[in-house]
Amino acid sequence: MELRQLRYVTAIAEHGNLGRAAKSLYVSQPALSYALKRFEAELGLRVFDRTPAGVEPTAAGREVLRAAAEAVAAADLVAAVAERHRAGQVLRVGFEASGAGELTTRARAEFAARHPEVRVVPKRFDWGGEADALKQGQVDVAFVWLPADLTGCRSVVIHTEPRVVGLPRGHRLAGREAVSVVETNDEPLMWTDKAPRAWVDWWAVNPRPDGSAPVWGPQNDNVEEMLEQVAEGAAICFAPQSMAAYYARPDLAWVPLTDAEPLRVALAWRANADTPLVKGFARVVRELASM
Amino acid sequence: MELRQLRYVTAIAEHGNLGRAAKSLYVSQPALSYALKRFEAELGLRVFDRTPAGVEPTAAGREVLRAAAEAVAAADLVAAVAERHRAGQVLRVGFEASGAGELTTRARAEFAARHPEVRVVPKRFDWGGEADALKQGQVDVAFVWLPADLTGCRSVVIHTEPRVVGLPRGHRLAGREAVSVVETNDEPLMWTDKAPRAWVDWWAVNPRPDGSAPVWGPQNDNVEEMLEQVAEGAAICFAPQSMAAYYARPDLAWVPLTDAEPLRVALAWRANADTPLVKGFARVVRELASM
DNA sequence: ACGACGTCATAAACGGCGCTTATGATCGCT
DNA sequence: AGCGATCATAAGCGCCGTTTATGACGTCGT
Known part of the structure; x- marks a missing residue:
């Protein structure tokens, strides 16, 4: 038979x-x-x-x-x-923009090397999208830009990164070695309606140190849309330092912010999907982050 | 796979x-x-x-x-x-000697072909044994040589067959094209105590057409024992015509009887075991018998 | 009564599968 | 280094499972 x-x-x-x-x-x-x-x-x-x-x-x-x-x-x-x-031998890793900088790339590479049977798949999301994607099961782990609502997830902060201001080449502040947030008060600032209000306010440093509110510039959905409009002079943007390296455009200038709280990036995963694969990845990320 | x-x-x-x-x-x-x-x-x-x-x-x-x-x-x-x-799908078919001749074999084969799920098992019995076996539930259906007591059974005559006399080779009547029963009056006749008296008398044509009684030879239980003793000259036997074909021994001669009532064979089954299997077999037998 | 249609059954032919035997590669043990 | 045990590969072949062609049978409509 x-x-x-x-x-x-x-x-x-x-x-x-x-x-x-x-x-x-x-x-x-x-x-x-x-x-x-x-x-x-x-x-x-x-x-x-x-x-x-x-x-x-x-x-x-x-x-x-x-x-x-x-x-x-x-x-x-x-x-x-x-x-x-x-x-199941696929690990989907979510992130937005430059993620956790080099750590994102090194973690995926190292894990793939240690587990050749596992396909590590990067999945890019628009602003704030990686947290929702994780909760909805579209990815297995995610490098999440905080603040973010990670209810039902486990997370560990694995990366912090200073912030910078993105300016069009030739801007009056472009040649400066550093600027304070208040010095940018009068400049329109890029923002997004894709992410939660808390996320947007954090990135905009709202309220400003002197108590004022930012001047809102055009809204955008992702890093490319944002940088296009900064380059053409429509507004400025606040970003993590790694963005300067990852999106090194000749028509942009990146200047450190002296008084902006650094970005914290968490590696997060769903509490009910605490698989050996996910745990293994988290271990690798922690190892690399502590070097 | x-x-x-x-x-x-x-x-x-x-x-x-x-x-x-x-x-x-x-x-x-x-x-x-x-x-x-x-x-x-x-x-x-x-x-x-x-x-x-x-x-x-x-x-x-x-x-x-x-x-x-x-x-x-x-x-x-x-x-x-x-x-x-x-x-569970076994049909036990009882018969004695050559049963209903070719019909017995063809019926079992045809039914088995139409019902591959059923094992049709032939069960041979000594003289008159198939009727008792049927009534005792040892078989499901039987080709019964009449006369037989089929109380509690249903039956249908499905075969008739002329009778012949079995003689040792070289017997004075062996070369005849046919003989009458009376011509064999002086010859000892094989008989059995296994079957009912009515059965034995029918087969012996007792009383004879001229009112005389047969001369009883040795008794036997089954067809092989009978033919052995006929072959060695101890007695003659009366038998159905199909027996000449089924037991074609070189030391025997089969001569038609001109005035013996033909054998009638009935297909019989217990009235209280009128199962689809039994009914199906009866249908097949009737079909083949009418061809 | 007959033809058309739908359904299952059979036959012959053939491509390819699953096996065989023969043999090779590798590793561990002595 | 040689031997034995185990798995792997290659070539050849019998036969299986499929195909197309066609037949048998029952039902339905005309």
Whole structure:
């Protein structure tokens, strides 16, 4: 007996007709007729009665078919187990913009080297998107720019990074070695409606040290849209230091902010998906972060 | 994926060694090695690690093997269901000597072909034994030589057959084209005490057409014992015509009887065992008998 | 009553699969 | 270094499972 035979009789029972069942199985009708005959001979009993209108299971056939369907389902589970292992050996790592800087890249590379059987897949998100993606199961772990709502997740801060101001080349503040937040008070500032208000206010340093509110410039969804508009002089932006290296455009100037709270990046994962793969990645990230 | 592959990997896991597993599966070791390789390629993952000491399941392989063992067990259940039905689907057909001649054989063959799920088992009985066996439930149906007591049974005459006289080769009547019953009056006649008196008298044509009684020869229990003694000249016997064909011994002569009532054979079954199987067999016998 | 249609069954032919034998590669042990 | 045990590869071949072609049978509509 082979699975092929069990799949055949299961399909025949479902369709009630050798012709249609054959089509569904991508074999010819005589092939199915012959296979059924040999299966019945092998079992020593008739599974189907033949009628001009099609076939009907015999009483004994019904029991055989029930058992056959279970065997087919059990075999499909073998394929599913294998698929899960093939697919489950994928670690989806979420991030936005430059993520955790070099740490993001080094962590993925190091983990991939230690686990060649695992495919580490980077997944980029728009502003604040990596936290939602993690919670919705679109990624397995994420480098999350704080502040972020990580309810239902576990996280550990693994990176801090000074902030800088992004200016168009030639801006009056572009040649400075550093500027304070208040010095940028009058400049329109890029913002986004994609992220939660707390995220936006944190990035904008709102309220400012002197108690004033920022001047809001154009809104944008992601880092490329933001930098395009800064480069053309529409506004300035606050960003992590690594962005200067990752998006080193000739028409942009990056100047350190002297008094802006540094960015903290957390590695986060869902509490109910604390798998060995995820734990292993977190271990690698912590190792690299402590060097 | 086929069951063969699942049985192979299950056996490999059990033996931990391709050579021993191959022996247990009655295939050669290279065949198993090749089959395993193709199975792993089909699944897209390695089920076993190979070592000089044998094979060991990988972590993923363990899960595949667990699922494979379940699928094999489920498939074995299909065979077990079939076996249970086969064991229950037995039709025991009783008869004596040549039964209803060719009809007996053709009926069993035709019914078996139409019902592969049923095992049709022939059961031979000594003289008159098939009627008692039927009533006692030793058989499901029987080709009964009449006359017979079929109280509690249903029956239908499905065969008639001329009678002949069995003579030792060289007997004074052996060369005749036909003889009358009265011409055999002086010859000792084989008889049996196994069957009812009515049966014995019918077969002996007692009383004879001229009112005389037969000359009783040796008694016997079955056809072989009878023919042995006829061949050695101890007596003659009356028999159905089919017996000449079925027991064509060189030391016997069969001569038609001109005035003996033909044998009538009935298909009989117990009235309280009017099952679909029995009814089906009766239908087949009637069909063939009417051809 | 007959022809058309739908359905299952059989036959012959053939591509390819799953096995065989022969043999090689590798590792561990002596 | 040689031997034995184990897995892997290659070439060849028998036979299985499929195909196309066609037949048998029952039902339905005309």
